[in-house]
Amino acid sequence: MRRSDRLADIIEIIKDGRLHLARDLADQLNVSLRTIYRDMDTLASSGVPVDGERGVGYMLREPVFLPPLSLSLTELEALHLGMAIVGQVADDELKTASGTLLSKVAETASNRRNAPKNWGFGIYPFVQGRLGFQHMPLIRQAIRERSKLRLDYTSLAGRHSQRVIWPLQTEYWGQVWTCTAWCEQRDAFRVFRIDRINSCHATGYRFVDTPGKMIEDYMTGLNLA
């Protein structure tokens, strides 16, 4: 087995985010412990964000690593269109992310033959107004971490309420963003318009995926076209 292939294998293995001992990697790849340490050194010097801690093991630092991808022109166009739209309809956090993502791709894809300066997509503001964007980063984080949120909400009918919700998913409807959640007060699924949220805070508690209270359960209860 070529050394470079083994290095790729190591990345593949530790990419699961779990802890890995050099000992285990050595066994798995049929090389000596010393070789693993040398490989880790090589990887680190190539910019792979691998952390080794004495007495603990190896882990990949947060950023998710994508191996070399080969994208077709159309896929690149889809990417550009998607990021252009996200840059228009999403909150600042996602806008920034769409920009940095594009710049990472562009940096490496730009010096190809006939690289277009312009990707042939123009996106003009088609969602305007106060959309409650300020709450979206917190809500997204809560969805990721399964954190409960305390909402101060005013329904479309004008009714005011306070809820503790388990945020499951955000939806984009072309005009408004909503958040589907399990509501502890109503003990049922509820969909909240994000622009109607007055305030929104993490409670500090987590929730756990519970059958009957997961986004899949909500989806199956719907009959979409």
Place this chain on the structure above:
Amino acid sequence: MRRSDRLADIIEIIKDGRLHLARDLADQLNVSLRTIYRDMDTLASSGVPVDGERGVGYMLREPVFLPPLSLSLTELEALHLGMAIVGQVADDELKTASGTLLSKVAETASNRRNAPKNWGFGIYPFVQGRLGFQHMPLIRQAIRERSKLRLDYTSLAGRHSQRVIWPLQTEYWGQVWTCTAWCEQRDAFRVFRIDRINSCHATGYRFVDTPGKMIEDYMTGLNLA
């Protein structure tokens, strides 16, 4: 210099899409011709789409290669949101591309710690109806290749006309797609609603970027908010 680094360099060099002679690469990288041939073999066996033709040189086949990217969680979310929207508002070609792009990313990013099955975004159809999507792949191709198109068009006012246009850019307005082009008949920029295009064919002729007739010129003529 490590061999694996040199292989990366070779990819970097030929990624410009131009023709490269093994001789030149050898000079540039300070190795012998034979070594370049061996490297090319290694690259090909690793799946890099490099084409060598006797008497001609080396070139990278179409698909654009992205080197390993490191994306933050938020960037991955932006990507998922963008592709979800593209999957709703674009034509079949782009829809498919958004799907394959996501699957390529998912395949490699999915087995990370706490990989979400669901990315917390729901996108519901917010653009419906007959939008002239069937013309969009052709238009996009024409923009890429700078091909003139012959249109059969019905304006919103109901006026029927035939045009030869230089397609420059497509725009998405949240409800409709348009194409901005230089119109040979009017000798001016025109914006066409794609859902009002009755038919659309390549003329077989190309146009060349001409000052005053490029998308940048059109953009500077606008005063966007």
Place this chain on the structure above:
DNA sequence: CCCCAACTGACAGAAGCTGTCAGTTGGATA
């Protein structure tokens, strides 16, 4: 037919990789 430049095979010397061994270090646990 010739030219070009990609390709192939063989071989020996150089370079890099690997395992073994014998350590050290920093953090967590007892």
Place this chain on the structure above:
DNA sequence: TATCCAACTGACAGCTTCTGTCAGTTGGGG
């Protein structure tokens, strides 16, 4: 405080791989 763990480091010899040289072949274009 001592002990354990597993990451780390340095040295060295043997092995593997890479590399340049040389002497060819092959396929396409003029």
